[in-house]
Amino acid sequence: MTSAAFLEDxxxxxxxGATPDNGVDRQAATPEDAQTRHWFAGWVREAGWELRVxxxxxxxxxxxxxxGAPYVLIGSHLDSQPLGGRFDGAYxxxxxLHAARRLDAEVAEGGAAQRxxxxxxxxxxxxxxxxxxxxxxxxxxxxxxxxxxxxxVADLQGITVREALDGIGYLGTSDGPEAxxxxxxxxxxxxxxxxxxxxxxxxxxxxxxxxLDIEVLGEQSHTGATAMADRHDALVAASKIILMxxxxxxxxxxEALVSSVGQLTLEPNSPIVVARRVHLVADLRSGDPDIxxxxxxxxxxxxxxxxxxxxIKVNVKDFDIRPIRRFPEGGLQLADKVAANLxxxxxxxxxxxGHDSVAMNTVAPSVMLFIPSVDGVSHCERxxxxxxxxxxxxxxxxxxxxxxxxxxxxxxxxxxxAALA
Amino acid sequence: MTSAAFLEDxxxxxxxGATPDNGVDRQAATPEDAQTRHWFAGWVREAGWELRVxxxxxxxxxxxxxxGAPYVLIGSHLDSQPLGGRFDGAYxxxxxLHAARRLDAEVAEGGAAQRxxxxxxxxxxxxxxxxxxxxxxxxxxxxxxxxxxxxxVADLQGITVREALDGIGYLGTSDGPEAxxxxxxxxxxxxxxxxxxxxxxxxxxxxxxxxLDIEVLGEQSHTGATAMADRHDALVAASKIILMxxxxxxxxxxEALVSSVGQLTLEPNSPIVVARRVHLVADLRSGDPDIxxxxxxxxxxxxxxxxxxxxIKVNVKDFDIRPIRRFPEGGLQLADKVAANLxxxxxxxxxxxGHDSVAMNTVAPSVMLFIPSVDGVSHCERxxxxxxxxxxxxxxxxxxxxxxxxxxxxxxxxxxxAALA
Numbered sequence: 001m002t003s004a005a006f007l008e009d010x011x012x013x014x015x016x017g018a019t020p021d022n023g024v025d026r027q028a029a030t031p032e033d034a035q036t037r038h039w040f041a042g043w044v045r046e047a048g049w050e051l052r053v054x055x056x057x058x059x060x061x062x063x064x065x066x067x068g069a070p071y072v073l074i075g076s077h078l079d080s081q082p083l084g085g086r087f088d089g090a091y092x093x094x095x096x097l098h099a100a101r102r103l104d105a106e107v108a109e110g111g112a113a114q115r116x117x118x119x120x121x122x123x124x125x126x127x128x129x130x131x132x133x134x135x136x137x138x139x140x141x142x143x144x145x146x147x148x149x150x151x152x153v154a155d156l157q158g159i160t161v162r163e164a165l166d167g168i169g170y171l172g173t174s175d176g177p178e179a180x181x182x183x184x185x186x187x188x189x190x191x192x193x194x195x196x197x198x199x200x201x202x203x204x205x206x207x208x209x210x211x212l213d214i215e216v217l218g219e220q221s222h223t224g225a226t227a228m229a230d231r232h233d234a235l236v237a238a239s240k241i242i243l244m245x246x247x248x249x250x251x252x253x254x255e256a257l258v259s260s261v262g263q264l265t266l267e268p269n270s271p272i273v274v275a276r277r278v279h280l281v282a283d284l285r286s287g288d289p290d291i292x293x294x295x296x297x298x299x300x301x302x303x304x305x306x307x308x309x310x311x312i313k314v315n316v317k318d319f320d321i322r323p324i325r326r327f328p329e330g331g332l333q334l335a336d337k338v339a340a341n342l343x344x345x346x347x348x349x350x351x352x353x354g355h356d357s358v359a360m361n362t363v364a365p366s367v368m369l370f371i372p373s374v375d376g377v378s379h380c381e382r383x384x385x386x387x388x389x390x391x392x393x394x395x396x397x398x399x400x401x402x403x404x405x406x407x408x409x410x411x412x413x414x415x416x417x418a419a420l421a
Numbered sequence: 422m423t424s425a426a427f428l429e430d431x432x433x434x435x436x437x438g439a440t441p442d443n444g445v446d447r448q449a450a451t452p453e454d455a456q457t458r459h460w461f462a463g464w465v466r467e468a469g470w471e472l473r474v475x476x477x478x479x480x481x482x483x484x485x486x487x488x489g490a491p492y493v494l495i496g497s498h499l500d501s502q503p504l505g506g507r508f509d510g511a512y513x514x515x516x517x518l519h520a521a522r523r524l525d526a527e528v529a530e531g532g533a534a535q536r537x538x539x540x541x542x543x544x545x546x547x548x549x550x551x552x553x554x555x556x557x558x559x560x561x562x563x564x565x566x567x568x569x570x571x572x573x574v575a576d577l578q579g580i581t582v583r584e585a586l587d588g589i590g591y592l593g594t595s596d597g598p599e600a601x602x603x604x605x606x607x608x609x610x611x612x613x614x615x616x617x618x619x620x621x622x623x624x625x626x627x628x629x630x631x632x633l634d635i636e637v638l639g640e641q642s643h644t645g646a647t648a649m650a651d652r653h654d655a656l657v658a659a660s661k662i663i664l665m666x667x668x669x670x671x672x673x674x675x676e677a678l679v680s681s682v683g684q685l686t687l688e689p690n691s692p693i694v695v696a697r698r699v700h701l702v703a704d705l706r707s708g709d710p711d712i713x714x715x716x717x718x719x720x721x722x723x724x725x726x727x728x729x730x731x732x733i734k735v736n737v738k739d740f741d742i743r744p745i746r747r748f749p750e751g752g753l754q755l756a757d758k759v760a761a762n763l764x765x766x767x768x769x770x771x772x773x774x775g776h777d778s779v780a781m782n783t784v785a786p787s788v789m790l791f792i793p794s795v796d797g798v799s800h801c802e803r804x805x806x807x808x809x810x811x812x813x814x815x816x817x818x819x820x821x822x823x824x825x826x827x828x829x830x831x832x833x834x835x836x837x838x839a840a841l842a
Contacts, residue, residue, distance in 0.1 A: 082689035083641060083697065129691035156690075189646035209645065211692065220504060222800035223681040223704045224630065225610035225774040228670050230797060235682055236667050239660035246657050249649050260644040261656055263692040264685070268503035269577075270550035271632065271684040271702040273800050276504065281692040283644045353646040376651060379694045380641035 003391040006098040010390065013039065013078070013094055014086035023381025024090075026080040028125035028136075029057065029164035036078040036090070037170055040122050043097055047104070049120075053172025056140040056147050057124035057165045060176055063100060065107050065114045070180035072404040073364075074099060074397060075121035077137070077356060081129045085383025087187045087373075089126055091390060095185050096120045099398040103405065115407035116180045123356045124165070130155045131164075133320050138356035141176055142363045156265075181404040182360040185369040185397045187385050189353050191376030199392050201349035201370030202335045204327055206358045208289040210296065211320040212282040214241060214303070217313040220268065220276035231274050235266060237310045238278035244302050245282045248295045257286045257295055258352065287350055289324060325358045328412040331367040338399035344392055353378075365412035367400050369393065424812040427519040431811065434460065434499070434515055435507035444802025445511075447501040449546035449557075450478065450585035457499040457511070458591055461543050464518055468525070470541075474593025477561040477568050478545035478586045481597055484521060486528050486535045491601035493825040494785070495520060495818065496542035497777060498558070502550045506804025508608045508794075510547055512811060516606050517541045520819040524826065536828035537601045544777045545586075551576045552585075554741050559777035562597050563784045577686075602825040603781040606790040606818045608806050610774050612797030620813050622770035622791030623756045624748055627779045629710040631717065631742040633703040635662060635724070638734040641689065641697035652695050656687060658731045659699035665723050666703045669716045678707045678716055679773065708771055710745060746779050749833040752788040759820035765813055774799075786833035788821050790814065 016039065017024045017032030026032040037059060044051045044061035052060045062071065076092025100120045107114060123141075128134025131153045139145040151162040165171040188194075193201050218234030242261045249257045263281040282299070286292045300316060307314040332348065339346035349370060351358075357368040371393040374384040403409075437460065438445045438453030447453040458480060465472045465482035473481045483492065497513025521541045528535060544562075549555025552574045560566040572583040586592035609615075614622050639655030663682045670678045684702040703720070707713045721737060728735040753769065760767035770791060772779075778789040792814040795805040824830075 081641075081691055081694050084694075088643075127691075128693060129689065132692060134693060189643050190648070191651075207645070219798075219803070220502075220801035221798055222502075222509075222610050222774060223683050224628070224679065224706050225772075225799050226679070226797065227611070227676050228667075228679055229675075230612075231681075233667070233681065235663060235685065239663040242656060242660040243664075246649075246654070254650075255648050258645065258647070258649055260652075260654065260695055262644050262694045262696060263690050264656065264687050265690075266685050268550065269684050269686075270502055270548075271553060272549060272555060272704055273502050273683045274681055275683060276801070283693055285645050351646075353643060376647065377640075377642055378646050379643035380697070382640070 003394065006094065006391065006394050007387055010091065010094045013090050019083055019381055021381040022086065023083050024080045024086045025083055026078065027082055027130040028079040028127065029161065029168055031168065033079050034168035034170065037122065040078065040093065047101060052174035052176065053170055054174055054176045055172060056137050056150060057170045057172065058137040058141055058176060059122040061120040062177060063104055063118040065117055069115065069117050071117045071119040071177040072181040072401060073119045073121050073179050073360070074183045074401050075123065076184050076186060077123045077126035079125055079127050081127050081379045083381055084379055085381060087383050087385050088378055091187060091385070092185050093122050095394045095397050098394050099401050102398050103402055114405045115410065116405050118401065118405055119177050126356055131161050135354050135356055135359050138359040142359045144359055144362060179360065179364040181364050181409050182357060182366040183397060183400045183404060184355060184357040185371065185393045186355060187378065188370040188373045189376065189378035190373065192349060193370060193372035194374060194376065196347065198347050199344040199371070199389065200339050200346040200396050202332050202346055203351050203368035203370060204332055204348045205350050206325045206354065207285045207287050207350060207352045208292050208324045209283070209285040209322045209354065210292055210318060212296070212299070213317040213319055214280045214282060215315040216241065216278040218276055221274045223272045223274055226274060232310060232312045233274045234278045234312065235275040237306060237312055238280060240306055241303055242280065244299055248298055251295070251298065252291050256288065257284065257291050259284045259295065285352055322354060325361055327361055327368055328365045328409065330409050330412040331365055334403050334408050335367050335369060335400050338403065339396060342395050342399060344396060362414055364414050365409040369396055369400065424815065427515065427812065427815050428808055431512065431515045434511050440504055440802055442802040443507065444504050445501045445507045446504055447499065448503055448551040449500045449548065450582065450589055452589065454500050455589035455591065461499065461514065468522060473595035473597065474591055475595050475597045476593060477558050477571060478591045478593065479558040479562055479597060480543040482541040483598060484525055484539040486538055490536065490538050492538045492540040492598040493602040493822060494540045494542050494600050494781070495604045495822050496544065497605050497607060498544045498547035500546055500548050502548050502800045504802055505800055506802060508804050508806050509799055512608060512806070513606050514543050516815045516818050519815050520822050523819050524823055535826045536831065537826050539822065539826055540598050547777055552582050556775050556777055556780050559780040563780045565780055565783060600781070600785040602830050603778060603785050603787040604818060604821045604825060605776060605778040606792065606814045607776060608799065609791040609794045610797065610799035611794065613770060614791060614793035615795060615797065617768065619768050620765040620810065621760050621767040621817050623753050623767055624772050624789035624791060625753055625769045626748065626771050627746045627775065628706045628708050628771060628773045629713050629743065629745045630704070630706040630775065631713055632740050633717070633720070634738040634740055635701045635703060636736040637662065637699040639697055642695045644693045644695055647695060653731060653733045654695045655699045655733065656696040658727060658733055659701060661727055662724055663701065665720055669719055672716070672719065673712050677709065678705065678712050680705045680716065706773055743775060746782055748782055748789055749786045749830065751830050751833040752786055755824050755829050756788050756790060756821050759824065760817060763816050763820060765817060783835055785835050786830040790817055790821065
């Protein structure tokens with residue numbers, strides 16, 4: 001019930017899959033992910049709540065105060081990037097467990113029936129490092145992705161989501177609860193709150209993002225016996241594409257566009273063979289969809305010219321296009337009021353990164369909250385937020401969940417799913 | 422005994438580990454490599470010769486005509502690059518089997534004792550695509566590499582040479598024969614013979630080669646939530662290094678230097694994570710050692726400047742340095758005479774690629790022969806030499822082996838091993 005209990009739980013979860021430099025490695029449906037799941041399940045059962053696991057591995061702890069009423073969901077994800085940070089996702093799940101326990105005690109003391117019930121959720125595979133796309137579990141829950149199709153997605157070793165979830169015992173058969181609202185708290189993964197000394201970010205919208213699947217096809221040859229002029233080196237061409245993807249950001253205002261190549265596979269990957277094929281994934285993000293579209297157009301044009309110049313083939317495919325999503329104004333005003341009552345400074349903010357809340361916002365009015373990230377770093381072992389900021393965030397989430405359960409956003413419409421491209 | 426029998430055997434071996442586009446995939450100590458080994462063993466036994474396998478997987482078929490005398494070895498390697506060509510290595514082994522069978526028949530008919538005995542050899546892991554370094558089996562035989570150390574070399578999956586050889590049943594216990602001389606025939610893997618319309622290349626020396634092991638250490642971060650200015654992207658820096666390794670050849674005369682990066686590993690290799698670490702291997706080769714040394718010095722300097730500019734760490738280590746090796750003048754003259762007697766055109770030539778003969782030449786006078794490669798391509802499925810050129814090469818190898826067995830190079834000194842850096 002105290003912030004000490006929350007901090008103890010948070011720092012315990014950080015020991016699961018811990019890495020030498022204070023990070024965690026708990027990719028979706030690995031043994032380390034399973035360990036946090038066992039911990040979550042045990043916590044929910046000990047609290048006396050009902051545990052459900054659905055057919056894509058999402059876990060729900062249900063607090064049914066008003067039989068038959070829909071549920072407000074609060075939570076995030078316990079999976080991590082490879083060598084990821086210990087705050088991303090896990091903070092939101094542990095915060096939600098403690099917020100729910102506080103509200104459970106309040107309801108028990110007050111005895112009053114609530115308009116909605118409450119559920120704490122641990123979404124499957126938010127990170128997408130092992131199985132693409134990311135935000136998988138909440139997107140299936142929201143009907144944005146097809147469950148059967150996602151169960152067939154394979155990792156780089158050929159293991160499918162179905163096999164991996166079944167292997168750790170978390171391919172459930174339950175339906176998830178009916179959602180009346182959603183709230184999530186997360187680290188900012190940027191430095192705006194830290195720079196301005198503000199405690200809580202109220203997320204009003206998400207960035208426009210898209211990925212490019214790029215296949216570079218050269219010709220395999222002997223590094224030690226092929227004249228430079230006779231080569232069609234897929235890795236040399238791919239290197240130029242990686243730099244194009246990086247440099248295209250300079251065509252736009254500072255911080256208006258971020259881009260990167262984070263995944264690359266080289267074939268045959270032998271020290272004395274000129275590469276035949278390079279497969280890479282580029283990621284483009286901006287608050288302005290037109291900027292992403294302009295950057296993509298320039299890349300396609302430059303890549304075409306490069307392919308001609310190198311006499312190789314480059315196949316480029318668009319995928320994982322995510323339009324700008326707006327969170328409901330009512331939720332922003334509600335959260336602003338909760339922060340004021342708690343004496344916490346707050347500001348509206350955009351999210352560059354995707355979150356489970358973006359998917360949930362298409363089916364239920366959702367509130368997305370940030371706490372500050374030291375140095376803005378994320379998806380790495382150096383990721384850090386202070387205990388003080390985390391504890392303030394638990395208070396904030398508790399306050400927002402209390403309002404949602406009481407029906408504060410019951411009349412707000414979710415962002416229509418049709419807005420997804 | 423006929424060229425038809427040779428061609429039948431050659432084209433049969435090309436079916437083992439065959440790939441859709443007429444190549445082969447028979448990396449060292451894989452099941453496909455094992456199949457060619459079974460074939461070699463069966464052929465040797467059927468010919469009535471003794472089969473030996475040594476402690477690094479080299480296979481010898483022994484023809485003992487003069488009890489107690491040392492052996493002239495002839496052969497090459499049956500392993501291939503991943504998606505490699507069907508000529509590289511395999512041609513030399515099949516040619517050697519047929520050359521040995523012809524000489525065996527001649528000895529049987531003539532009844533004369535020979536100065537030396539003859540052995541056909543299939544060297545282990547010439548290619549080095551799975552286990553580094555390349556030219557492993559012959560280098561251990563020649564005492565240039567330590568057997569125990571090589572048995573501990575692991576592939577990218579962590580399987581050691583010892584485990585892999587044991588797994589296919591070719592971790593032998595025999596000693597190899599004592600070598601009095603060596604001859605090998607191979608495809609050129611370049612276009613000089615084809616361009617000049619010459620049938621046989623007489624290799625007088627090998628190029629100077631070295632590798633650079635390059636580790637690029639950036640900082641892992643979230644692609645979707647880290648400002649471009651805050652990133653230390655290991656893959657962007659690595660891409661610039663790959664282009665430096667490519668572009669450094671333009672600093673020297675055309676075809677004086679070849680260079681490439683053929684192996685690259687990216688960590689964590691997730692589409693939405695800025696890379697933490699890239700490991701790559703660069704390969705530099707020239708007929709002139711000073712050119713390789715100058716290129717290396719320029720790369721080290723440019724990489725240092727790049728590391729400072731990107732505020733990342735780059736570790737560069739030299740390895741696998743191979744000095745220029747010269748084949749004995751007596752062998753070149755002998756081979757020139759054999760070609761003239763057969764009516765085959767011949768010229769002296771350098772080899773850019775490494776070969777088992779380069780290692781063998783440090784312990785026994787060696788003769789290295791080339792036949793033409795169509796378009797000069799190699800280490801790829803498109804590798805091609807004509808039946809006619811292959812058959813002429815078998816005649817050539819037979820003639821050279823006949824002279825070596827008779828003692829033609831008995832007084833030549835091998836290239837001293839001390840010349841290896």
